[in-house]
Amino acid sequence: xxxxxxxxxxxxxxxxxxxxxxxxxxxxxxxxxxxxxxxxxxxxxxxxxxxxxxxxxxxxxxxxxxxxxxxxxxxxxxxxxxxxxxxxxxxxxxxxxxxxxxxxxxxxxxxxxxxxxxxxxxxxxxxxxxxxxxxxxxxxxxxxxxxxxxxxxxxxxxxxxxxxxxxxxxxxxxxxxxxxxxxxxxxxxxxxx
Amino acid sequence: xxxxxxxxxxxxxxxxxxxxxxxxxxxxxxxxxxxxxxxxxxxxxxxxxxxxxxxxxxxxxxxxxxxxxxxxxxxxxxxxxxxxxxxxxxxxxxxxxxxxxxxxxxxxxxxxxxxxxxxxxxxxxxxxxxxxxxxxxxxxxxxxxxxxxxxxxxxxxxxxxxxxxxxxxxxxxxxxxxxxxxxxxxxxxxxxxxxxxxxxxxxxxxxxxx
Numbered sequence: 001x002x003x004x005x006x007x008x009x010x011x012x013x014x015x016x017x018x019x020x021x022x023x024x025x026x027x028x029x030x031x032x033x034x035x036x037x038x039x040x041x042x043x044x045x046x047x048x049x050x051x052x053x054x055x056x057x058x059x060x061x062x063x064x065x066x067x068x069x070x071x072x073x074x075x076x077x078x079x080x081x082x083x084x085x086x087x088x089x090x091x092x093x094x095x096x097x098x099x100x101x102x103x104x105x106x107x108x109x110x111x112x113x114x115x116x117x118x119x120x121x122x123x124x125x126x127x128x129x130x131x132x133x134x135x136x137x138x139x140x141x142x143x144x145x146x147x148x149x150x151x152x153x154x155x156x157x158x159x160x161x162x163x164x165x166x167x168x169x170x171x172x173x174x175x176x177x178x179x180x181x182x183x184x185x186x187x188x189x190x191x192x193x
Numbered sequence: 194x195x196x197x198x199x200x201x202x203x204x205x206x207x208x209x210x211x212x213x214x215x216x217x218x219x220x221x222x223x224x225x226x227x228x229x230x231x232x233x234x235x236x237x238x239x240x241x242x243x244x245x246x247x248x249x250x251x252x253x254x255x256x257x258x259x260x261x262x263x264x265x266x267x268x269x270x271x272x273x274x275x276x277x278x279x280x281x282x283x284x285x286x287x288x289x290x291x292x293x294x295x296x297x298x299x300x301x302x303x304x305x306x307x308x309x310x311x312x313x314x315x316x317x318x319x320x321x322x323x324x325x326x327x328x329x330x331x332x333x334x335x336x337x338x339x340x341x342x343x344x345x346x347x348x349x350x351x352x353x354x355x356x357x358x359x360x361x362x363x364x365x366x367x368x369x370x371x372x373x374x375x376x377x378x379x380x381x382x383x384x385x386x387x388x389x390x391x392x393x394x395x396x397x398x399x400x401x402x403x
Contacts, residue, residue, distance in 0.1 A: 006273040014270050018278050022285040029289050036296030044299065128240055128379045 049079050052109030052118040053089035056081035060091060067189030069181055076185045081109075087193055089117050094182035099174040101125045104134075106175065108182040112192050115147040119179060124171075131171035139165055139172075143179065153180040211336055218340030224317045225348035225388075226395045231315040235349060236384040238308050242365050245353025247301045248308060249346025251290050255312050256321060256345075257338035259283045263326035264334040279322045280313070287312045317345060348391075355387050 004010045042061065049060050060079035068075045079091040088111070095105045102125045109117035121135040133139060142163055143151075153176035154160025155169060164172035209217075224230045231252070238248045262282050270278045291309045294302040302309070312318065321341055326334040357363055360378030362370045377383040 004269060004271045006271040010271045011274045015274055015278060015281075018266070018270075018281050022281050026285055026288055029292055033292040033296035037292070040296060040299035130376070 048107040048120050048122055049081070049091045049109075051120050052091050052107050053081040054083075054111075054117060056083050056088055058082040065191070067185050069185050070188050075189075076182065078186065078190050080191060087112055087191065090186060090190055092182035092186050092190070093122070094178045094185070096174040096178035096181065098170070098177050099124060099126055100131055100168070100170045101127075104171070104174040104178055106178045106182065108179050110183065110186050110190075113147065114149060114183060114187050115145055116143050116179065116183075117145075119143055119175075126171045127168070130165070130168040133165050133168065134171055134175050139163075139175075148180060148183040153177070153183070211333065214333055215336040215340040218337065218342070218344040219347065220344065220395075220399070222341075223344040223348055223395075224341055225345060225352075226392050228317075230317040230320060231345065233311055234308050234315060235352065236381065236388065237311075238305060239349055239353040239356055239384060239387075240360065240379050241357045241363075242350055242353040243301075244304050245349035245351075246346065247298075247305050249342070249349040251294070251305070251309060252312055252315060252318070252345055253339070253342025254290060255283060255286045256318055256342040257335055258286045259318060259322055260326035260334035260338035261331050263322040264329055264331045267327045275327065276319075276323070279319060279327075283318050283322065284313045317341065352384070352387055352391060355391065356383060359383075359387070 004014065045061060053060075058081065060081050063082070064077055064079050066075040067078050077093040079093070080087055081089045081091065089109050090112075091107050091109045093105070093107055095103045097103055104124045104126065105122040107120045107122055109119070111117055119140055124131070124134075126132055126134070146161075152160035153162060155162045155164040155172050155176060157164060157169060158173070160176065162172060162176050218224065220226075222228060225232075225235050234248050234252070239245045259279070259282050263279055266278075266282075287310060290312070291302075291306075294305070294309065321338060325337045329337070354364055356378045357365075358374075360374045360376065360383060362368060362372055362374040375383075378387060
C-alpha cells in the first residue's frame, strides 16, 4: 500500500482515527482495572491501620471521621478501632510538611488516653538510605507506649526526647512533627469512647 | 528523512536476518551501554535490581506493542504527522501498563509509579518506532522490540544489581552482610558512577572478544 499523502484532510483524518481508537481502548482498560486498583488501595490502607492499633473487630475504614488540626484549616482522617463496641485505639493519618523533600505521611495509632501504640510510614520522598530509615524498627521503637504529654516529640538537638536518625535530622524532625500533629488532632478533635 | 538517532547508518535493515535483528539489541547496539538512550529511567529507578527488572520489563512491553502497532498502521499515517501519531500510540500502551500495574502489582507500582509515565518520553521507544517499526513488517518489528527491550532490561538489572550490592549489600532484596553499604551508590550520583564503570567494562570486553 502506498504511503498516504500529507494533505490536510489525510492528516486530520488519520490523527482523529488514531486518537479515537486509543481513547476507546484506554476507556476499556480503565473500567477493567478500576476495581483491582480500588481494592489494592483499600488493602494498603487496612494494612497500615492494622499494624498501628491493637486487635479490633469493626471496620475502621467505614467508621472513619475527619477532625480539624488545631490552629489550621486542614483536617486529618481518623480511623477508630473498636473491639466489641469498645474503643481500643484510633489510627490517625497525619503528615508533616517539614520533610527533606515534600510531605511525610504517617499512620499513628493512639490508645484512648493519647499514648502512642505504634507508627507506620505511609508516603514520603526522603533520601534513600538516610531518611528512609525512619521506617526501621530501631527508630520507631522509641515512640511506642509513649504519651506525647510527657514525651517531647522534638529531636534531642531541639530540646526534645527523640533520638534522631544519623544523617537525617530533618526527616526525624518531620517524623516527630507529624506524630505531634496527629496527637494534637486526636486529643482535641477525636472521639475517646 | 534525516536520521534521528546517532549511529543509524550502522543499521542495514535489508541485509539483516531475523536473528541479527533480535540479537543486536542485546549487546552490540545495547540501548543503554552503546546508544545511551533513555537515561532518565536508567539512572532513576536502578537503586535496586528488582526495580531495574520491573522497569525493564514494562519498557519492553511498551516497545514491542508500540512497534507492532506502528508497523501495522505505517501506510495509513501521513509522513508529516507520524511523530504525534507514534506518541499517541506509545502513550496509550504506557497508560495500559500504568493501570494494570497499579491494579495487579501494587507493590511494584509504589516503587516505580513515578517513572512509569516517563516511558512515554523514553527516546528509545520513539526511536525504535521511528527508525525501525515504521519501515518494517510487524514480525520484524516484534523481534526488534524484543531484542532492544531485553537489552534494556539486561542493562537495568546489571546496573541495579551493582548499585544494590555496593549501596545496600544486598541483591534482589536479600541482604548478604549485616552492615551499611556505600551510601552514594543508592543516590543519584552513584548511578552515574556505576553506569560509567559498567560502560567501560563492557567496552573493554567488547574489544577483547571482537
